[in-house]
Amino acid sequence: MFLFGLTSLLKVCILLTNAIAILSEDRFLARIGWSSNVDPGFGNAQDTASIKARTVHLITSVRTLMRFPLMFINTFIIIYELILG
Secondary structure (H helix, E strand, C coil): CHHHHHHHHHHHHHHHHHHHHCCCHHHHHCCCCCCCCCCCCCCCCCCCCCHHHHHHHHHHHHHHHCHHHHHHHHHHHHHHHHHHC
């Protein structure tokens, strides 16, 4: 019973990471004002302490760092589900 819940939790985490990784910055995030390449303006410092700025930075980091590991993890999960599914 515990292992079933643990694998389901692992699959949910992988699916959420996949959802973050496929967000398009140009098509989706820039429309709602969550783009990471916003010009801070003349003489203004870029906001790095707000929740929004940290969330944008987290999304950018996940998209950059998890691209190749997610390919291997998704392949492993697909093969696992096909064999033991």
